[in-house]
Amino acid sequence: MKIAFLGAGSVEFTQGLLADLFAFPELDGLEIALHDIDSERLGTAEAAARVISGTGAVTAKISAHLDRRRALEGADFVINIIQVGMIGATRTDFEIPARYGLRQTIGDTIGVGGIFRALRTFPVLDGIGRDIAEVCPDAWLLNYTNPMAMNVWYLAAATPVRNVVGLCHSVYWTAHDLAELVGVPYERVNYLAAGVNHQAWMLRFEAGGESLYPRLDEAIARDPGLLRRVRVDMYRRLGYYPTETSEHSSEYVPWYLREPSEVERLRIPVGAYLGISEENVRRYEATRDALRAGRAIEVEATMEYAPQIVHSMATGTPRVIHGNVVNRGLITNLPDGCVVEVPCVVDSLGVRPTAVGDLPAQCAALNRSYVNVNELTVRAAVEGRPEHVRHAVMADPNAAASLTVEQIWELCDDLARAHGDLLPAPLRRPS
16 A cells, blocks of 8 residues: 655654554555655655654555655555645735734634635645546545645546545544543543534534533633633534634634734734744754754654544544535535535545534534635636635635725735745736
């Protein structure tokens, strides 16, 4: 079995996934092909992979490739963890909107940051899609690159990739952390979550056939500090707990980031992702330097979905994961064709999403605002229409609550100029 990693120079993420894969003895003889366009980062990823392989339960063949097609040849799985433009583009996504007074926290999912991250990622996804169709057409593309929903939608709408699922750990960690908060071992908890990526909802949260939501209410009542978290505020008002962190959740809705008093009340870390990105660079450099010096590196298992999918498809072991897939009647009060996050059964037959039916009306209403931004961004690229980029920002809840339409137009022009040839050619034009 062969697994290709695209964007393997994201060393910390690559290391965690490899540690998970190499822990399965049933995957002995696994072939790992690492690809990155940065030769230094690729070399670091290869060195780390060889160290991790030596401590795992399997013998693995490892290769590194600057040529993407070589890495993909004969692959059974493709794990996509690319970041187009790296930290420089991320700074642009934050610094230019901040001049207009637009607050963001992570900026990688919707919002101005998510929209422009998608637009500079789509051209690379075009090439990945063509290469997969030509050299490994039956491979499963397991996407981790954000903005998750836009990227999976674009892959399905504009490329020849047949098998694609987007993977995110937010549902798992939400259930894990809620179980700890209510004092129930995670292994005893049953839950059903569905919605859209980074804005799904814990529709059921149970143990022993009883809802754990009353226990959650008691925990919140005991700790007033929890009331100063965005996702708790949303839960109290909407009745269902959102599956993404408070800093993320704050930028998908119109109510919080526009008001300094709300930023203070809910302790929202504006611009947090810039610090996270800088710390990621420091961690990469520390890993690179340790490997060059022959020092040990610390690698922790991640509990991510991709290694579980590989193991289930290789062995037939059934699992349920939460995946991002095209909506074909899966959530009936969200538009067909959009990308939704739902439970998926995984075994030797592949990844099969399960139908959830209607979401609660208030949850679906918020999700539809999110989907509107996704649709307009994907249409902008597929149809080559720069005005749809502006329409996407106009539809974005946080931007629409914070800026005038003229500011939105000017901001998009500034970002298009700043990102330049990272964007599809038709979308570089002012509109």
